[in-house]
Amino acid sequence: MMIMILKGGLWKDMLNMETNNKWIELELVKLYAIWLREFKVFLREKSRLIASTFTPLLWLFVIGEGFGATTDLFGTARFAADTNIGYQQFIFPGIICMSVIFTSVFFGSYIIWDRKFDFLKSVMVAPVSRTTIFLGKAFGGMTTSLIQAAILLIVGFVIGIHYTPLSMVFIVIIILLLSFTLTSLGLTLGSHMESLEGFQLIVSFVVFPLFFLSGALFPLDNLPTWLSILTTLDPVTYAVGALREVMLGITGINSFAMNIGVLLLSAVSLGTVGVLSFRRMRAV
Amino acid sequence: MITIKNLYKKYDNVTVLNDINIKVFDNEVFGLLGPNGAGKTTLIHILATLIKPTAGTATVNGYDIIKNPSEVRSSIGIVFQAPSSDDMLSGYENLKLHSLLYAVPKELREKRISEVLELVGLTNRKDDQVKKYSGGMRRRLEIARGLLHKPTVIFLDEPTLGLDPSSREVMWKYINRLVKDEKITLILTTHYMEEADFLCDRIGIIDKGMIIALDSPTQLKEGLGGEVIEMELAKKKYVDKENIDRLLKQCNFVRKVDLDTKKGSLLIYVDDASHNLPAILKILNNTNSTEVESVELRSPTLNDVFLKFAQRHITRKQGHDDEDDDNDSEGGFMERYAQYGNK
Ligand SMILES: Nc1ncnc2c1ncn2[C@@H]1O[C@H](COP(=O)(O)OP(=O)(O)O)[C@@H](O)[C@H]1O
Ligand SMILES: [Mg+2]
Numbered sequence: 001m002m003i004m005i006l007k008g009g010l011w012k013d014m015l016n017m018e019t020n021n022k023w024i025e026l027e028l029v030k031l032y033a034i035w036l037r038e039f040k041v042f043l044r045e046k047s048r049l050i051a052s053t054f055t056p057l058l059w060l061f062v063i064g065e066g067f068g069a070t071t072d073l074f075g076t077a078r079f080a081a082d083t084n085i086g087y088q089q090f091i092f093p094g095i096i097c098m099s100v101i102f103t104s105v106f107f108g109s110y111i112i113w114d115r116k117f118d119f120l121k122s123v124m125v126a127p128v129s130r131t132t133i134f135l136g137k138a139f140g141g142m143t144t145s146l147i148q149a150a151i152l153l154i155v156g157f158v159i160g161i162h163y164t165p166l167s168m169v170f171i172v173i174i175i176l177l178l179s180f181t182l183t184s185l186g187l188t189l190g191s192h193m194e195s196l197e198g199f200q201l202i203v204s205f206v207v208f209p210l211f212f213l214s215g216a217l218f219p220l221d222n223l224p225t226w227l228s229i230l231t232t233l234d235p236v237t238y239a240v241g242a243l244r245e246v247m248l249g250i251t252g253i254n255s256f257a258m259n260i261g262v263l264l265l266s267a268v269s270l271g272t273v274g275v276l277s278f279r280r281m282r283a284v
Numbered sequence: 285m286i287t288i289k290n291l292y293k294k295y296d297n298v299t300v301l302n303d304i305n306i307k308v309f310d311n312e313v314f315g316l317l318g319p320n321g322a323g324k325t326t327l328i329h330i331l332a333t334l335i336k337p338t339a340g341t342a343t344v345n346g347y348d349i350i351k352n353p354s355e356v357r358s359s360i361g362i363v364f365q366a367p368s369s370d371d372m373l374s375g376y377e378n379l380k381l382h383s384l385l386y387a388v389p390k391e392l393r394e395k396r397i398s399e400v401l402e403l404v405g406l407t408n409r410k411d412d413q414v415k416k417y418s419g420g421m422r423r424r425l426e427i428a429r430g431l432l433h434k435p436t437v438i439f440l441d442e443p444t445l446g447l448d449p450s451s452r453e454v455m456w457k458y459i460n461r462l463v464k465d466e467k468i469t470l471i472l473t474t475h476y477m478e479e480a481d482f483l484c485d486r487i488g489i490i491d492k493g494m495i496i497a498l499d500s501p502t503q504l505k506e507g508l509g510g511e512v513i514e515m516e517l518a519k520k521k522y523v524d525k526e527n528i529d530r531l532l533k534q535c536n537f538v539r540k541v542d543l544d545t546k547k548g549s550l551l552i553y554v555d556d557a558s559h560n561l562p563a564i565l566k567i568l569n570n571t572n573s574t575e576v577e578s579v580e581l582r583s584p585t586l587n588d589v590f591l592k593f594a595q596r597h598i599t600r601k602q603g604h605d606d607e608d609d610d611n612d613s614e615g616g617f618m619e620r621y622a623q624y625g626n627k
Contacts, residue, residue, distance in 0.1 A: 030384060032384070033380075033381050033384035033385055034385075037370065037373065037377075040377065041373070044372050045372070117368065117371070118364055118368035119368050121364060121368055122364065122368035122382075122429075123385065124334065125333075125334055126357060126385040126386055127354050127355075127358040127385070128385050283329075283334040284329050284334050284335055
């Protein structure tokens with residue numbers, strides 16, 4: 001990915017090691033600056049934090065407990081047959097992913113506000129490469145998603161999820177991969193949109209489908225063909241699968257390696273698409 | 285130094301900038317003066333490498349805006365027409381962010397931030413979130429931001445747009461101080477004539493994407509010659525425009541006559557107004573077709589300059605007198621601006 005990203009703009013400079021090192025150092029400082037701005041704004045926008053924690057909790061407790069109470073609905077499902085995992089625990093990884101979807105996609109598309117208030121113009125007129133701007137924002141999105149997810153992970157204790165040091169490491173990696181993928185998606189969409197009206201479309205046509213088609217709420221074993229095709233195409237499916245395996249020990253239809261592999265691939269591809277969109281994005 | 289050569293910008297079929305050629309010298313304050321929609325912002329954006337020209341090019345500090353955009357960006361500071369700082373951050377944090385983006389050396393950062401805060405008088409408000417700033421303070425913060433990395437060229441796009449008269453004067457004071465304290469070349473756009481007159485060494489008057497006059501304010505005004513006699517004519521009475529025009533233009537001391545029968549206003553550009561006024565009044569009286577209600581003598585303003593050049597420009601372009609278009613340009617900046625005023 002680095003090669004893809006560095007290609008173009010400053011490829012020529014790569015030949016000169018000294019300039020090159022200096023350049024990378026400066027770009028890293030700029031990247032940090034953009035990340036820091038995103039992080040500060042996130043900390044100050046309390047309403048964002050509260051809104052995007054509340055919805056997943058609502059799902060976890062209302063849907064989780066509500067459907068969980070109806071035992072015969074899920075009594076035949078494989079996950080419940082050979083383990084004593086309840087519905088609420090079963091959807092917990094999906095709820096984590098829901099939080100990541102909301103936070104990351106919205107985070108990316110907030111770039112429309114940056115443009116509306118001319119902040120983006122002030123960044124684009126600075127001597128900063130578009131790739132750096134993109135990565136700074138993407139890392140900002142990953143940070144916020146991780147913080148949101150951490151709050152939910154703590155709630156996980158309450159509903160009886162067991163963590164080990166190793167599982168924690170994997171959980172963080174999975175969340176970061178998914179949030180990079182989805183922040184890139186949000187940034188790509190945001191970079192092509194002129195108005196805030198498009199924002200609502202993102203909610204209806206991106207956020208909800210990503211969540212519902214991910215198998216967050218149901219096992220993927222016995223789905224009709226049309227639905228199983230759609231779930232295969234949804235990158236979130238693999239994050240849910242991987243998290244379920246790490247947190248609950250349930251192996252779904254995809255192996256752990258497969259899940260992580262597809263996540264990596266999605267992160268790289270959407271990251272690349274995002275960088276290219278930023279390169280092409282009109283400044284004014 | 286900035287050199288703009290045969291620069292064009294077209295959107296679809298609309299020509300927004302039409303063959304712009306300007307040289308701006310080092311340490312000069314250069315004003316782009318023109319009504320709303322003249323193309324000032326577009327030109328600034330092109331020079332700042334945010335938009336690509338359709339044809340032609342420019343160099344800024346010796347760097348070509350098309351071939352070396354990132355060198356151009358490092359060497360310029362720009363203050364946009366609308367404030368672009370982050371509301372959620374404090375003034376200081378905004379400056380810190382940009383000092384990192386412009387790679388201000390670490391050891392100079394804090395010193396430089398304090399300097400520019402001091403220069404624009406925001407030191408004691410630096411830790412407040414920008415959303416708590418007034419319009420004038422926001423503008424000044426933008427100027428501070430534009431100066432952070434010690435650019436040699438600064439662009440100010442309508443630095444006093446939307447400010448009340450007293451904040452405007454404060455802003456003028458800061459701009460003047462800035463020109464004195466920092467060795468910079470300043471390009472500012474404005475549609476306020478007094479502003480251009482007061483701040484600029486040279487002015488390019490831009491209308492409908494073309495530079496129609498370019499000189500120092502004094503030269504532009506003196507070029508018009510003499511003084512202006514401004515008269516108000518009685519509205520009720522019939523005005524024989526043709527006759528008045530012809531008779532006045534016959535006098536060798538009259539340079540230009542501008543009679544608006546609808547508004548009942550008559551502008552006469554003359555040499556030695558105080559001696560020739562009686563003769564003019566006599567001519568008007570003799571036509572028996574009008575009655576002078578009030579007379580004012582004044583020196584030409586940039587508005588008069590604009591009227592003269594804009595009109596000549598339109599006549600030359602169209603080859604005939606288009607009534608609507610004429611009125612449009614004769615209204616001058618302020619009146620034309622009034623249409624957009626509250627936007
Ligand atoms: N992206 C665009 N597409 C089409 N027309 C544009 C665009 N941007 C500016 N214009 C037109 O270019 C003209 C000049 O605009 P601008 O440079 O903003 O003028 P000024 O700053 O002098 O008020 C206006 O008529 C405006 O409508
Ligand atoms: Mg403008």
